[in-house]
Amino acid sequence: MMSLTEVKLPDIVRKQFFYKVKAYLSVFSSLLVVQVISLLLSTNGSRMMGTSHNGFSIDINYYTGDISIVLTLIWSFITAIIITTKAYRNDDFVFVSNRVSSHLSNIVFLFFTSVIGGVTAVLAGQSFKVVMHLFLKDGYVMGTAIPFHELILSLIVSVMYVFLLAALGYFVGMLVQLYRWFSVLLPTIVIGYMIIGARVGGEPILIVEIFKFYAQETVLLLFLIKIILTSCLLFFISSILTNKLEVRQ
Amino acid sequence: MSVIECKELSKAYGRKKALHQVSFTIKENTITGLIGRNGAGKTTLLKIIAGFIRETEGEINVFSRHPFNSLFVSANRIYIDDQMNFPNTLTLKDILQSAATFYGNWDQILAERLFDYFSFYPTWRYQQLSKGMKSTFNMIIGLSARCPLTIFDEPTTGMDASVRKDFYRALLKDYLDHPRTIILSSHLLNEIEDLLEDVLLLKDGEKCLYLSIDELKEYGVYLKGSVNCVRDIAGDKEIMYEKSLGNDHLLIGIKNTLTNLEIEQAVLMGVQISPISTDDLCTYLTNKTIGGIDDVFNRS
Numbered sequence: 001m002m003s004l005t006e007v008k009l010p011d012i013v014r015k016q017f018f019y020k021v022k023a024y025l026s027v028f029s030s031l032l033v034v035q036v037i038s039l040l041l042s043t044n045g046s047r048m049m050g051t052s053h054n055g056f057s058i059d060i061n062y063y064t065g066d067i068s069i070v071l072t073l074i075w076s077f078i079t080a081i082i083i084t085t086k087a088y089r090n091d092d093f094v095f096v097s098n099r100v101s102s103h104l105s106n107i108v109f110l111f112f113t114s115v116i117g118g119v120t121a122v123l124a125g126q127s128f129k130v131v132m133h134l135f136l137k138d139g140y141v142m143g144t145a146i147p148f149h150e151l152i153l154s155l156i157v158s159v160m161y162v163f164l165l166a167a168l169g170y171f172v173g174m175l176v177q178l179y180r181w182f183s184v185l186l187p188t189i190v191i192g193y194m195i196i197g198a199r200v201g202g203e204p205i206l207i208v209e210i211f212k213f214y215a216q217e218t219v220l221l222l223f224l225i226k227i228i229l230t231s232c233l234l235f236f237i238s239s240i241l242t243n244k245l246e247v248r249q
Numbered sequence: 250m251s252v253i254e255c256k257e258l259s260k261a262y263g264r265k266k267a268l269h270q271v272s273f274t275i276k277e278n279t280i281t282g283l284i285g286r287n288g289a290g291k292t293t294l295l296k297i298i299a300g301f302i303r304e305t306e307g308e309i310n311v312f313s314r315h316p317f318n319s320l321f322v323s324a325n326r327i328y329i330d331d332q333m334n335f336p337n338t339l340t341l342k343d344i345l346q347s348a349a350t351f352y353g354n355w356d357q358i359l360a361e362r363l364f365d366y367f368s369f370y371p372t373w374r375y376q377q378l379s380k381g382m383k384s385t386f387n388m389i390i391g392l393s394a395r396c397p398l399t400i401f402d403e404p405t406t407g408m409d410a411s412v413r414k415d416f417y418r419a420l421l422k423d424y425l426d427h428p429r430t431i432i433l434s435s436h437l438l439n440e441i442e443d444l445l446e447d448v449l450l451l452k453d454g455e456k457c458l459y460l461s462i463d464e465l466k467e468y469g470v471y472l473k474g475s476v477n478c479v480r481d482i483a484g485d486k487e488i489m490y491e492k493s494l495g496n497d498h499l500l501i502g503i504k505n506t507l508t509n510l511e512i513e514q515a516v517l518m519g520v521q522i523s524p525i526s527t528d529d530l531c532t533y534l535t536n537k538t539i540g541g542i543d544d545v546f547n548r549s
């Protein structure tokens with residue numbers, strides 16, 4: 001008799017995570033593309049001011065690398081949706097897996113991509129400033145250098161935002177996998193609400209409140225708690241949703 | 250010890266019944282062939298055993314545990330079919346190495362030897378392979394994983410004749426060295442009958458037969474001779490197959506319940522008795538009509 005192997009869940013999750021890092025390499029190459037595009041878009045400058053007086057004219061251009069963070073958030077959302085699709089879910093079950101290990105390894109993987117995405121987005125923003133220093137020879141260039149502890153803070157914060165978006169994407173993806181018509185319904189509701197909300201009350205209140213809740217938190221600890229709790233909740237609901245699905249078709 | 254225990258297992262997809270009240274037990278260290286027509290429920294049954302899909306009714310135990318979504322069952326079985334997919338970012342060598350990390354009994358040397366024998370290149374990608382080569386590669390994984398329960402669902406899809414022969418031989422040799430429980434589903438029973446110990450025949454989602462291969466070989470006989478004599482011998486026995494040969498001769502297949510007296514009688518009447526091959530037998534047993542496709546064209 002061949003001996004039966006007892007396996008431990010954390011062990012399988014670890015193996016699946018390493019497999020996923022290798023297997024989903026395209027996730028990281030798409031991040032690279034996203035950030036290159038964001039840098040190109042940033043070179044246009046975000047604001048311009050000009051004034052002239054007595055034959056003098058002053059033009060002020062603002063440049064910012066923040067676009068890379070915005071695009072990274074979108075990238076993270078889409079990446080999370082993609083790994084909930086059937087093809088990716090079935091990939092897990094080629095080797096040893098059950099649903100719990102599949103979810104856990106996905107979450108670890110998404111956290112890993114969030115760290116990479118968040119860190120590179122912030123650093124891309126910083127390197128953008130350096131690059132612009134070199135290119136903008138015409139005129140006087142003022143740059144804001146951020147102190148080291150603020151850099152660390154912005155790294156942590158952007159990683160958490162990217163992770164939050166990944167959790168949201170995972171949730172939306174699973175919802176769509178379960179009920180196909182959500183793929184039509186969700187965008188309709190969100191975009192529809194934005195349009196109607198903007199017309200009736202000036203601003204869509206719900207979205208403003210959500211933005212305030214997550215984006216205007218000034219206490220780091222509270223911010224972390226908010227993000228982590230929300231992400232956990234989203235992942236938890238996603239895993240409950242999949243109880244209705246077969247493991248592999 | 251039994252590895253798989255199945256009691257009145259049923260599976261329905263919506264209203265369509267894929268499996269209906271199937272009961273059987275598969276013993277440890279046997280090679281079982283799962284035979285049936287297209288849509289007979291072979292894949293459904295294997296996926297339930299593998300723990301991919303949940304049964305609708307009945308009871309199933311694999312290694313005395315309920316297989317659905319079980320990590321323990323998942324670690325001790327491997328399920329090979331032609332739907333397997335590997336990411337294009339990995340080379341074939343990478344895939345073998347990844348597989349090695351998951352399975353405790355994995356035999357890397359066997360994997361590499363088979364890999365070289367079937368002339369794969371380490372840097373190839375899975376999605377570039379032809380259908381038959383994919384099947385061959387899946388088979389290498391299936392054999393090298395050395396799982397106590399190895400499930401092959403139509404493993405030979407797309408393989409050419411010589412690779413198929415190699416595969417059966419490799420399976421048998423590795424099985425003799427490292428006995429384990431193997432389930433093999435296939436259409437081509439005549440190719441695998443030398444390999445099998447037991448045969449489980451499914452028909453329309455129900456268990457039709459579950460016999461050892463030796464019993465199956467003696468299960469049915471052909472009677473061939475003039476119409477009247479053949480009808481006489483057959484009596485009211487169940488007829489599985491019938492084919493008229495010219496105007497006054499007839500070939501029928503019946504279940505082998507002939508007594509010695511009847512056999513002597515048959516010889517005297519000039520009726521030839523010959524065994525039905527297992528392959529034909531399974532075809533006849535799962536045919537919906539006695540005459541087979543001929544009935545479609547027979548409008549008289």
